[in-house]
Amino acid sequence: MDVGRHPNIRLLTYSKVESIKGYVGNFQVEVLKKARYVDENQCTACGDCAKVCPVVVPDEYQQGLSSRKAIYIPFAQAVPSASLIDMNSCLGTNPIACGKCADKCDKKCIDYDAKDEKIEFKVGTVIVATGMDVFDPTSLEEYGYTKYENVVTSMEFERLLSAGGPSDGHFIRPTDRQRPKTVGFIQCVGSRCEKIGRPYCSNICCMNTIKDTLLLKDHYPDIQAKVFYIDIRAFGKGFEDLFKRSKEAGVHYVRGIPGEITEDPQTRNLKVLVEDTTSNKIEEHEFDMMVLSVGVTPRLDMPEVQQLLTLSKTPDGFFMEAHPKLKPVDAPSIGIYFAGCAEAPKDVKDSVTQASAAAARAETLLSAGKVKLEAITSTLNTDLCHYCASCAKVCPYGAFTVDPKKKTISYVEALCKGCGTCAAECRFGALTMKHFTDEQLITQIDAHLAEKPNEKVIVFACNWCSYAGADTCGGARLQYPPNQRLIRTMCSGRVDEKFILHAFKKGAPMVVVSGCHYVDCHYIDANRWTQKRVEKLWDKFDRWGIRPERLLLEWISAAEGQRFQKTMQDIEQLRKKVTKEEIEHTIKVLTEEEERTKKKK
Amino acid sequence: MAEVEERDFKCLRCSAVFKLTYTKGVMQERQCPKCGSNSVRIEKKQEKTSAPDTGKTG
Numbered sequence: 138m139d140v141g142r143h144p145n146i147r148l149l150t151y152s153k154v155e156s157i158k159g160y161v162g163n164f165q166v167e168v169l170k171k172a173r174y175v176d177e178n179q180c181t182a183c184g185d186c187a188k189v190c191p192v193v194v195p196d197e198y199q200q201g202l203s204s205r206k207a208i209y210i211p212f213a214q215a216v217p218s219a220s221l222i223d224m225n226s227c228l229g230t231n232p233i234a235c236g237k238c239a240d241k242c243d244k245k246c247i248d249y250d251a252k253d254e255k256i257e258f259k260v261g262t263v264i265v266a267t268g269m270d271v272f273d274p275t276s277l278e279e280y281g282y283t284k285y286e287n288v289v290t291s292m293e294f295e296r297l298l299s300a301g302g303p304s305d306g307h308f309i310r311p312t313d314r315q316r317p318k319t320v321g322f323i324q325c326v327g328s329r330c331e332k333i334g335r336p337y338c339s340n341i342c343c344m345n346t347i348k349d350t351l352l353l354k355d356h357y358p359d360i361q362a363k364v365f366y367i368d369i370r371a372f373g374k375g376f377e378d379l380f381k382r383s384k385e386a387g388v389h390y391v392r393g394i395p396g397e398i399t400e401d402p403q404t405r406n407l408k409v410l411v412e413d414t415t416s417n418k419i420e421e422h423e424f425d426m427m428v429l430s431v432g433v434t435p436r437l438d439m440p441e442v443q444q445l446l447t448l449s450k451t452p453d454g455f456f457m458e459a460h461p462k463l464k465p466v467d468a469p470s471i472g473i474y475f476a477g478c479a480e481a482p483k484d485v486k487d488s489v490t491q492a493s494a495a496a497a498r499a500e501t502l503l504s505a506g507k508v509k510l511e512a513i514t515s516t517l518n519t520d521l522c523h524y525c526a527s528c529a530k531v532c533p534y535g536a537f538t539v540d541p542k543k544k545t546i547s548y549v550e551a552l553c554k555g556c557g558t559c560a561a562e563c564r565f566g567a568l569t570m571k572h573f574t575d576e577q578l579i580t581q582i583d584a585h586l587a588e589k590p591n592e593k594v595i596v597f598a599c600n601w602c603s604y605a606g607a608d609t610c611g612g613a614r615l616q617y618p619p620n621q622r623l624i625r626t627m628c629s630g631r632v633d634e635k636f637i638l639h640a641f642k643k644g645a646p647m648v649v650v651s652g653c654h655y656v657d658c659h660y661i662d663a664n665r666w667t668q669k670r671v672e673k674l675w676d677k678f679d680r681w682g683i684r685p686e687r688l689l690l691e692w693i694s695a696a697e698g699q700r701f702q703k704t705m706q707d708i709e710q711l712r713k714k715v716t717k718e719e720i721e722h723t724i725k726v727l728t729e730e731e732e733r734t735k736k737k738k
Numbered sequence: 739m740a741e742v743e744e745r746d747f748k749c750l751r752c753s754a755v756f757k758l759t760y761t762k763g764v765m766q767e768r769q770c771p772k773c774g775s776n777s778v779r780i781e782k783k784q785e786k787t788s789a790p791d792t793g794k795t796g
Contacts, residue, residue: 685779687751
């Protein structure tokens, strides 16, 4: 409500962001404001139009448990408090098939000719607060959701208990519209389950159920409630107290998840068989009604938002933050922030905390008026560019726009974070990484292999993880072979194929490319290109008769000092197996290959 | 939906051969279950084996 009235906030409801172009301080946003067919400034939300509307459709807000009209206000607290016409349900406006709502409206605010409107504006920062969906348990046949009417989800239960709900706050079970005497809750439906590809905890369901049981007991003390759980995660402030209150109110908690719900066809009661893991006994319970405590899932339209802003996702499907501990509100691209369940499942309190942090981060940036950018960025020499667009393909931040047909390239340096993947992929030398140029890195390789190259191992280590992992290893006094030579790059994505081949040509028996684990990559997904590059090289090595085992790829995080040590020890054993003849053969093959490539050019 | 299949992979560090899920076109972080290395390569059984280097590998 406050947001709707705030003089500095422009609220665009019933709208869709069509495109976002640009970068921090200069985002160009295009929004499609859908036609409401009702003038939201004139509408007084009297509801007279809805009363005369003959169309009845399921009410989404009430989880389909009651109905709404084709002209409706989505829910009581909706902002703006104005009606809109659902044109998919309306009988038709061209020609006008009914027109009853327009006839009834005294303020004459219904306009059947309203059109969708495109709005364009500039913003300096973007906060992604696209929310979440809830898991649909229909696919879990063992729980009989939609098969047995008295099995409802926690969302449906919430509406059934609400004063503004479909039964006006009178708690009834769907089959006989009588007040149930026994209610069972099953936790972790669609959460913490590898089998259905949802291994994560949804964070909110335990406390939601505890709150629901307290509400139930508060309204109807005689109702018996039982909760089936794996473990109760009441970790927040005051949560344990709430859990205790629920138990004191008489709610029975059973540690075990029922395998199946069956229905008694006569009574329509529901039976569950469960192993109580605290007593190791199999128990049978019968309920008038069962509530499935459904988990949180990423929104279905997340890929669209991801594409709009070039965002990255975690394996769970939620948006990935720049750093889980140090930048939990920031997206990897500067000027984009997250609030709420778009980033991970979280409750209201955490969502408000994150939203406040996101607003503060955005405000800090905007009030400063300027931003500090990375000093280590790529530089483009357009004279050497062949407009092949490989840079645009690999850049995790969308800093390049290339039109191969028109032979144009645009590079926004402000978007570059300095992973160097573009420089590694560019076959024409058009891109150079500041402070990590080809010459600088090749000079390092030469220096490391200047003496006794066959005894050295060249290790390319990314700044954030592997190099820091080596530091952790050293800091913990963990010893690793002294003949390994680390070359730091900001990201493993910077490790060009030619650096690896150069090291082998200089007589290196082994080369290791190491970087962050997939989820830790500081440059969204730049290390995927590292893997692709190394895999391609393995294939080339096969063709050239070089053992691919001499080129290794290792993901080592900053905390994995021991892993770094073990990896380096193993590699030293492999190095010892590489013979002089093998190295000489490699040098010969690579020199011939280089000459062949030169001739081709 | 991308097709998920189980394929043979070989670890280049310890030579272990094992099965992992594989989805064409999807990059995955893979790890050898024996030594923990990420130098894990899909086995190409149909293809000819690589030509020997010098025949001497230590």
